[in-house]
Each structure stands twice: as structure tokens, then as C-alpha cells.
Amino acid sequence: MVIGKPLPRKDARLKVKGEAQYIYDLSFPDEHFLAVVRSPHAHARIKKIKIDNEKAKQLGATIGTAKEIPGKNIVHVILDDWPLLAENVVRHVGEPVAIVVAKNPKNAKKAISAVHVEYEKLPELFDPTEAKDHSSIHIYGDNNIVSYWQQRKGDINKGFEEADIIVEGEYRTPAQEHAYIETQGCIAVPLGHDEITVYGSMQCPFYVQRAVADILGYPWSKVTIIQTTTGGAFGGKEDQPNQLASLVALGAYLTRKPVKYILSREEDIENTSKRHPAIIRMKTGASKDGVLTAVQVEHLMNSGAYATLTPAVLYRGCLHAVGPYRCPNVDVQSYAIATNLVPFGAFRGFGSPQVLFACEEQMDRIAAELNIDPIEFRERNLIKQGDTASFGQIIDNSVGMLETLKQAKKKSDWENKWKPAPDFNYVMEESKRGNYKWSGIGISTIFYGVGLGSAGKQLSRTGSYVQLEPDGSVRFAVGTTEIGQGMITVLSQIVASELGINYSKVNMMPVDTSRVPDSGPTVASRATTFSGRSLQNACQQIRSLMFEIIAPHLESDSCNLQIEGNYIISTSSEKKILVEDAIEIMYQERGQVAKAGWDVAPPTDYDNEKGQGNPYAIYAWCSNIAEVEVDTQTGTVLIKNIWAAHDVGRAINPQTLKGQIEGGTLQGVGYGRYEEIIFTPEGGILSNNLGTYLVPTTKDTPNIQSIIVEDPWKSGPYGAKGIGEQPLMGIAPAITNAIYNAIGVRISEIPATPERVWQAIQDKLQEEPE
Amino acid sequence: MKIEIIVNGVVYREETSPDQRLLDFLRDDLGLKGTKKGCDQGECGACSVLLNGKVVNSCLILMAQVPERSEIETIESSDSLILSLQESFIENGAAQCGACTPGMIMASSALLREKPDANLNEIREGLSGVICRCTGYQKIFDAIKDTQRGLVQK
Numbered sequence: 017m018v019i020g021k022p023l024p025r026k027d028a029r030l031k032v033k034g035e036a037q038y039i040y041d042l043s044f045p046d047e048h049f050l051a052v053v054r055s056p057h058a059h060a061r062i063k064k065i066k067i068d069n070e071k072a073k074q075l076g077a078t079i080g081t082a083k084e085i086p087g088k089n090i091v092h093v094i095l096d097d098w099p100l101l102a103e104n105v106v107r108h109v110g111e112p113v114a115i116v117v118a119k120n121p122k123n124a125k126k127a128i129s130a131v132h133v134e135y136e137k138l139p140e141l142f143d144p145t146e147a148k149d150h151s152s153i154h155i156y157g158d159n160n161i162v163s164y165w166q167q168r169k170g171d172i173n174k175g176f177e178e179a180d181i182i183v184e185g186e187y188r189t190p191a192q193e194h195a196y197i198e199t200q201g202c203i204a205v206p207l208g209h210d211e212i213t214v215y216g217s218m219q220c221p222f223y224v225q226r227a228v229a230d231i232l233g234y235p236w237s238k239v240t241i242i243q244t245t246t247g248g249a250f251g252g253k254e255d256q257p258n259q260l261a262s263l264v265a266l267g268a269y270l271t272r273k274p275v276k277y278i279l280s281r282e283e284d285i286e287n288t289s290k291r292h293p294a295i296i297r298m299k300t301g302a303s304k305d306g307v308l309t310a311v312q313v314e315h316l317m318n319s320g321a322y323a324t325l326t327p328a329v330l331y332r333g334c335l336h337a338v339g340p341y342r343c344p345n346v347d348v349q350s351y352a353i354a355t356n357l358v359p360f361g362a363f364r365g366f367g368s369p370q371v372l373f374a375c376e377e378q379m380d381r382i383a384a385e386l387n388i389d390p391i392e393f394r395e396r397n398l399i400k401q402g403d404t405a406s407f408g409q410i411i412d413n414s415v416g417m418l419e420t421l422k423q424a425k426k427k428s429d430w431e432n433k434w435k436p437a438p439d440f441n442y443v444m445e446e447s448k449r450g451n452y453k454w455s456g457i458g459i460s461t462i463f464y465g466v467g468l469g470s471a472g473k474q475l476s477r478t479g480s481y482v483q484l485e486p487d488g489s490v491r492f493a494v495g496t497t498e499i500g501q502g503m504i505t506v507l508s509q510i511v512a513s514e515l516g517i518n519y520s521k522v523n524m525m526p527v528d529t530s531r532v533p534d535s536g537p538t539v540a541s542r543a544t545t546f547s548g549r550s551l552q553n554a555c556q557q558i559r560s561l562m563f564e565i566i567a568p569h570l571e572s573d574s575c576n577l578q579i580e581g582n583y584i585i586s587t588s589s590e591k592k593i594l595v596e597d598a599i600e601i602m603y604q605e606r607g608q609v610a611k612a613g614w615d616v617a618p619p620t621d622y623d624n625e626k627g628q629g630n631p632y633a634i635y636a637w638c639s640n641i642a643e644v645e646v647d648t649q650t651g652t653v654l655i656k657n658i659w660a661a662h663d664v665g666r667a668i669n670p671q672t673l674k675g676q677i678e679g680g681t682l683q684g685v686g687y688g689r690y691e692e693i694i695f696t697p698e699g700g701i702l703s704n705n706l707g708t709y710l711v712p713t714t715k716d717t718p719n720i721q722s723i724i725v726e727d728p729w730k731s732g733p734y735g736a737k738g739i740g741e742q743p744l745m746g747i748a749p750a751i752t753n754a755i756y757n758a759i760g761v762r763i764s765e766i767p768a769t770p771e772r773v774w775q776a777i778q779d780k781l782q783e784e785p786e
Numbered sequence: 787m788k789i790e791i792i793v794n795g796v797v798y799r800e801e802t803s804p805d806q807r808l809l810d811f812l813r814d815d816l817g818l819k820g821t822k823k824g825c826d827q828g829e830c831g832a833c834s835v836l837l838n839g840k841v842v843n844s845c846l847i848l849m850a851q852v853p854e855r856s857e858i859e860t861i862e863s864s865d866s867l868i869l870s871l872q873e874s875f876i877e878n879g880a881a882q883c884g885a886c887t888p889g890m891i892m893a894s895s896a897l898l899r900e901k902p903d904a905n906l907n908e909i910r911e912g913l914s915g916v917i918c919r920c921t922g923y924q925k926i927f928d929a930i931k932d933t934q935r936g937l938v939q940k
Contacts, residue, residue: 022879024876024877024879025876025879025881027881027884028875028876028879028881029872029876030884031881031883031884032861032872032875032876032881032884032887032888032891033820033861033862033872034819034820034821034822034860034861034862034887034888035820036884037819038822038885040823041819194919195917195919196883196919197822197824197830197832197883197885197886197917197918197919198822198824198883198885199824245884246883247822247824247883247884247885248882248883248885248919248920249883250919280826281824281825281826281827281830499883500882500884501882502879502882671878671879671925672879674879674924674925675879675882675920675921675922675925678921678922678923678925679882679919679920679921679922681922682921682922682923683919683922705825705827705829706825706827706830706917707827707829711917711919713915713917714909714910714911714913714914714916714923714926714927715910715911715914717922717923717924719924720922720924
């Protein structure tokens with residue numbers, strides 16, 4: 017059985033040899049280079065754009081502004097508010113105003129100064145609290161509200177009346193940068209004025225296809241997008257390539273030359289999307305025996321200057337705000353507000369890490385107030401099979417929540433390690449005597465709605481293509497992308513298993529929009545699950561074709577044939593044939609050897625008026641336990657161990673799966689402890705390289721113990737549900753809860769940098785004079 | 787300027803300029819595109835190569851700083867330690883997106899040459915100049931420990 021085996025990654029050999037071709041490794045004859053004229057202001061009116069034609073000519077540069085766009089000057093994502101090149105108003109620092117194309121990168125950069133833009137500065141807004149319903153400064157619509165979602169259940173006032181204890185908190189989370197090692201880039205190769213192919217580092221080639229077609233005014237069938245080996249994405253290459261590919265496509269259209277644009281690290285951090293910063297106010301009520309009675313959430317997300325993916329990100333944030341708990345009375349109000357910062361977008365977890373930080377802090381605070389072990393408190397409230405979630409959905413299958421908790425608890429030796437947090441004054445007294453280092457342990461329990469859910473259901477279909485080759489090997493194509501997560505590997509395992517062909521003989525074709533129909537994006541932990549289902553559909557059709565031709569050779573009826581290992585066997589005649597030999601016969605007998613597969617995701621629905629529905633088809637569950645050591649003198653938090661237990665339905669490949677858990681967990685460590693984009697007072701980005709924006713190194717990573725729980729999903733391929741995002745989502749609160757457990761100090765804003773932890777200690781000293 | 791340089795055991799006599807970066811010399815002039823790049827500032831380590839046995843960020847080295855007849859090793863090398871690290875990286879699932887992988891393997895080879903029995907703390911220290919954003923480093927540690935076991939068996 018090829019499913020469940022830690023088979024080596026399909027793309028590993030190319031990558032360890034340095035032979036994989038990233039976008040910056042590709043070149044085309046006579047390629048030209050693009051540079052972008054960007055706004056220096058956060059908010060300004062464009063009064064005039066003057067081109068120094070003489071200078072442009074000297075440099076051999078072609079210049080394009082909004083006027084030169086042959087199609088629509090809109091980069092389509094969700095709300096169609098994002099211009100490719102600003103025409104009248106710029107709304108954030110770094111917004112593209114014009115493009116410059118020249119024969120080499122040096123001349124392209126020089127030619128930027130041939131474009132003189134005269135601006136009239138406008139008042140700016142950076143704080144979403146200030147921007148919401150602002151009377152005069154309008155960045156989006158007439159109230160700056162980009163999106164609104166809610167959850168409502170029961171009677172929130174009654175819920176608080178029934179509570180014996182109410183805890184309130186305000187939480188803040190930062191903008192987080194993806195910091196993929198390969199910066200973004202694209203190359204557009206035109207066929208005269210008629211057709212265009214764009215190569216690039218990206219997650220969602222079909223998004224890019226539409227964006228480029230809209231910008232150039234071409235039919236979609238004249239636009240082909242080919243994904244190159246993508247050196248990390250994490251959501252950062254979901255919407256941004258729409259813009260970057262459109263910029264090079266415009267350059268290629270104007271010059272009729274291949275046009276390349278590879279972002280420098282600074283350009284990438286300053287101008288591409290990041291995780292939305294958020295402010296979350298949360299009020300939670302519980303009975304004295306530790307049962308939730310009410311949860312109220314005010315959730316404000318900073319959208320930045322354009323909507324891009326914000327409505328979808330906010331949807332997920334809203335629906336994950338109450339966590340994986342039963343609660344009869346719920347009121348979640350989620351708003352995304354436009355400001356004059358760079359547009360925020362998708363990042364692993366997609367709006368949920370922000371609210372889950374708040375939610376899991378609240379859970380820990382109530383448990384502490386009630387003097388209950390935080391695991392026990394969670395056990396009293398966690399969703400079990402058959403329970404109803406806060407948004408009204410009955411969760412009826414694949415609920416491995418409690419099993420993840422049980423295993424994380426056992427493997428971490430929680431029973432022996434956890435004790436209530438020490439008294440803060442005692443910690444301070446001991447610190448004065450030189451005992452600065454304090455150990456603590458903390459937990460988070462979270463859930464994740466797999467796939468696009470109701471807000472993106474129109475995109476939730478996937479195509480595939482499977483073709484048998486005369487030598488008994490097979491090639492397949494899908495519309496979702498390999499971005500480092502291991503999709504090629506697990507999908508190859510699925511095809512190998514479905515067709516009885518050796519894993520080594522199954523190969524995936526590069527992702528190219530001309531191979532399969534629009535299959536939606538590679539996001540929301542959906543690639544394995546939904547391309548997997550589509551491939552199962554294609555393989556099932558191929559099996560039928562195969563069985564029909566082979567049946568007479570096995571003196572059997574085709575309905576009695578099945579695949580076992582590498583053989584087709586007949587249950588009636590008990591004869592068998594190697595699949596490889598069967599394929600040879602198919603070619604000899606001129607049988608059809610290729611099929612297209614299709615899959616439509618199971619139904620979802622959500623009624624935002626009522627704040628109730630069935631927002632996702634299936635949920636994944638996870639428990640994280642973190643062990644830390646806090647230095648009270650410096651505020652430094654050392655994260656020693658993390659146990660991450662995940663119910664994934666089924667592990668198709670336990671090795672790549674653990675790779676996802678470990679990598680996501682460390683990005684969660686970054687989010688909770690290290691990473692934060694620092695903006696300048698003018699709305700630019702100060703931490704614009706990897707020397708000032710710090711991501712965890714080998715010296716910062718804790719020992720990560722990944723624990724796999726398999727509670728199969730009846731509709732998943734072999735029971736699989738997906739794993740991309742969950743590993744990041746609950747790490748920050750596990751860390752901050754462990755900090756509290758170590759020194760008795762609560763952290764309400766992440767990342768828990770030494771400065772912030774030290775400040776929290778000082779604030780508490782002020783609060784509680786000895 | 788003219789330079790004679792030995793890359794992966796092959797002698798090259800090339801015309802270069804003193805302000806060309808070693809990274810661009812390797813990738814553009816010699817066509818050795820296995821050396822990757824990520825920040826152009828010596829922060830991410832993706833462009834790590836060995837210059838006379840020491841691991842360097844090739845984006846920070848100008849050709850003027852490269853001594854005549856220097857020996858350079860890159861991911862395209864057929865050195866046995868580098869080959870066995872590559873196999874261990876495959877075996878252990880230590881490469882995900884692959885953008886840091888060549889640099890990580892070069893840094894690992896420098897570490898193991900200097901300290902074949904490096905313990906986990908020394909491995910953490912030795913690789914701290916190369917950032918991996920995908921793996922959480924655990925499988926990279928596993929791959930290096932595996933390679934070390936192979937070295938002992940030899």
C-alpha cells in the first residue's frame with residue numbers, strides 16, 4: 017500500500033542538487049527588464065504625470081502608465097477596487113504609478129527618474145479604529161468598511177447574566193511577513209500582439225490568468241500561465257502575482273518583448289501583502305463549574321489600502337473567533353477597515369491566528385480565575401462528535417479534537433509538569449535574589465475549517481488529467497500548485513494507489529493553465545484533499561476503460577476486476593495481469609488511455625444576516641503545548657519544546673505531513689515571539705529586510721514533537737482533510753499562556769518580544785505595588 | 787581583471803571585474819545556477835558556497851576579494867560529503883520549497899568537515915547563518931545526524 021508511507025518527495029533530488037528552476041533561473045532570448053515607479057506617499061492626489069521622453073529614449077526605455085493599459089485598469093481579486101497603476105489617487109506608500117521597461121535592469125532603474133509625478137498630499141489614516149466611519153477621509157467607499165461578517169447565536173445578554181465569571185480582554189496582533197526565501201517574480205513572453213504566456217512564482221495560476229486577460233483585454237484562451245518552481249509562498253503568492261504578472265504582461269504588450277521582473281528583498285517586503293494586523297476585544301462568560309455561557313467578540317482587522325483578499329480573510333477570522341467550543345450564546349462582530357498601509361492579504365491561517373490568539377488567551381484566563389487546570393477546562397467545553405458549533409453547524413464526523421488533546425497531554429507529561437502559575441509578587445521577590453529564570457507550560461486547542469468554505473464556494477471545484485504512457489508509466493496534471501508543501505508527492509501516491517502503478521512511475525506535469533480547467537486557488541489547505549478527489553475521479557474512469565479491454569484477456573466480466581498491488585485481478589476467474597502489461601495491451605488495442613477528472617467540493621452555506629450556517633464542509637483539530645523559560649530580568653522568552661498534535665483525517669505521507677507541522681509550528685513561533693513589521697510614521701515599512709525583520713533561525717527553533725491523529729473524513733481521499741495552515745494557528749497563545757504559567761504575567765499583544773514581556777512585568781509592578 | 791579559479795575541481799581562467807559579486811560570477815559567468823539567492827545582503831544564507839574551505843555568503847564577496855587560485859565549492863560539487871548530505875536530505879524530507887537547500891547543504895558540509903561529530907547545539911550554531919522558512923529545521927537536523935552516522939561507519 018502506497019498510502020500512509022513516508023516515501024521520498026518527488027521533487028527532492030532536483031532541489032538538493034540545485035537543479036530546480038526558480039523564476040530567477042529562467043531566461044528568454046532578448047528579454048527585457050521591468051522597474052516600477054512607486055508612490056512615495058501614503059495618500060495623495062496625482063496632479064500630473066510628466067514623461068521625460070528624451071531621457072527615456074537615451075536609456076532605450078518604454079514607459080507605461082494607466083493610459084497605456086489596453087484592457088481594464090483593475091487587478092481582479094474579490095471587490096475590483098485595486099488599480100494596476102494609480103490614475104488619480106495613490107493610497108499607500110509603494111503603490112505602482114508607472115512601469116518602465118529597458119534592455120537591462122540598470123537602465124530600467126535609471127529610467128524611473130524619467131517619470132515625474134506631481135502629487136498633492138492628502139490626509140492619511142493608519143489606525144483602523146480611527147478609520148472606521150471616518151467623516152472626511154475616505155479610502156474605501158464612504159465609511160472605509162471593506163467587509164463585515166458576523167456570528168450570532170442564542171441571547172448574548174442572557175448568557176452573561178447566567179455567567180458566574182466574566183473575563184474581558186483587548187488583544188493586538190502584528191502584520192506578519194511571509195519571508196519566503198525566493199522573492200516574487202514573473203516573466204511575460206508575448207506572441208506578438210495576439211497571445212501571452214506568463215511564467216512565475218505563484219500559488220494560484222488561474223487567478224493570474226484572469227487578471228492578465230482583464231488588463232490586456234485578451235480572451236482567457238489567449239492567456240497561458242505557467243507556474244515555475246516556487247520557493248515558498250505561505251499565502252504571500254496568492255493574490256500578489258495577479259498584480260506582478262499584470263505589470264510584466266503590460267510591459268510585454270507595450271514592447272512585444274519578453275519582460276522579466278524579479279523583486280529585490282526590500283521591494284518584496286515593502287510592497288507585497290502581509291498578515292492583517294488586528295485588534296480583538298473579547299468578553300467571555302462561564303459558570304463556576306467551568307462551562308461557557310457567552311462569548312462576545314469585537315473584531316477589527318486592518319485591511320490596508322485595497323480590499324484584495326480581505327473579505328475572505330475576515331470570513332475565516334469571524335468563523336474561528338469562538339474556537340472549537342460549544343457555547344449557547346455568541347455574538348461576533350467582524351469588520352475589516354481600509355487604511356493607507358500596504359494591502360494586507362493571505363497568510364497561513366488566513367485571519368484565524370489573530371482571533372485564536374485572543375480566544376485561547378481568554379480560555380486560559382477563565383481557567384486560572386476558576387482555579388481549574390486549563391486542559392480540564394477545555395475538555396468541559398470542546399466540541400465532540402454530534403455537537404453544534406457556535407455558528408450552528410452540527411459537527412457529525414471526523415472529530416479528533418479530544419484525541420489530539422489526550423495525546424499532546426500525555427507526550428508532554430503535562431500531568432507532572434503543570435502547576436498553577438506562581439504568585440507574581442513571589443516571582444519578583446525571588447528575582448531580586450537572583451532567580452531570574454522561570455519555567456512554564458501552556459496550551460491551546462484550535463480548529464480549522466478545511467477548504468474555501470461558503471465564502472469561496474464558487475471557486476471550489478478542481479480539474480485533473482491522467483494519461484497512461486506506453487511504457488506503463490503515468491503522467492498527470494492538476495490545477496493546484498506545489499509550493500514546497502509536498503503536493504506533488506502526495507498526489508502521486510494517490511494516483512499510484514488508484515491505478516496500481518509504482519510510485520516511481522507516476523509523474524506530475526508542471527502546472528499550466530492550459531492543461532486543466534480553472535481549479536481554484538492553492539490555498540485553505542485544499543490541494544491534497546480536492547485535487548486528490550479530482551484525481552480519484554479521473555483514475556476511476558481510467559480503471560473502467562482498462563477493465564473493459566482487459567476483461568476478455570482474464571476470461572472475466574469487467575465488473576469482476578479490481579486492482580490489487582500492481583495487478584488487475586479477476587475475482588471470478590482468479591486470473592491476473594500486471595497493470596503495466598495491461599497498459600501495453602490497451603495501446604495495442606487502440607483503447608483510450610487518458611481521462612479528465614472533475615470534483616466539486618461538498619456543499620456549504622452561510623447566512624450572514626442570521627450569523628449562522630454550515631460554513632465549511634469539514635474541520636481539522638489541533639492541540640499545541642509549549643514549554644518556555646522566561647528571564648524576568650530581560651523579558652527574554654526561550655521556547656524549549658512544542659508538542660503539536662493534529663487530527664488530519666489520514667496521513668497520506670507521514671514524512672511530508674510532519675514537515676508541514678514542524679514548519680508551520682516554527683512560523684507560529686515567529687508570529688508569537690519574534691516577527692513584527694514596523695511601519696514608519698509616514699506609512700512606509702522600516703523592517704524591510706531579513707536583518708531587521710527577524711524570522712526564527714536554527715538557534716531559535718524549539719524541539720518540535722509532531723503528533724498525528726487520524727480520524728478519517730468520509731469524503732476525503734483515503735480520509736485526508738489537509739494540513740497546510742493549522743500548524744501555525746495556535747502556537748502564539750500556547751506560548752503566551754506558558755509565559756503566564758511561568759511568571760504570572762499576561763501578554764495581550766504579540767509578538768512576545770523581550771521588550772514587550774519586560775514592559776508587561778513593569779506594568780504589573782505598577783498595578784500591584786508591594 | 788583576469789582570474790584563475792578552481793570551482794568544484796575544474797580550473798577556470800576568466801575575465802571578470804573586481805566589483806562583480808562571487809554569486810553573479812558563479813551563476814552568470816560560469817552558468818552554475820545551483821547557488822540560490824534570497825536577500826542580496828548576507829542575511830538569508832541561500833547563496834552559501836565554500837571559499838577555500840570556509841562557508842561564505844557569495845552575495846557579499848566581490849571578485850577582488852577572491853584570492854588567485856582559490857578553491858570554490860558549490861552545490862554542483864561531486865565531493866563525497868556533499869553527495870552524502872544530498873542523499874540524507876532526500877531521505878529525511880529535509881527539502882521543502884528548496885530555495886534554501888543548496889545553501890543549507892553547503893553550510894552543513896563546512897560544519898561536518900570541521901566537526902564531524904558536532905552535537906545538536908553545534909549543529910544549531912553552525913547552520914544559524916542559513917534561514918529556512920519551510921521546515922522548522924527539524925528534518926534538516928535529522929539529515930545531518932544521519933550523515934554523521936554514515937561518516938562514523940566509514
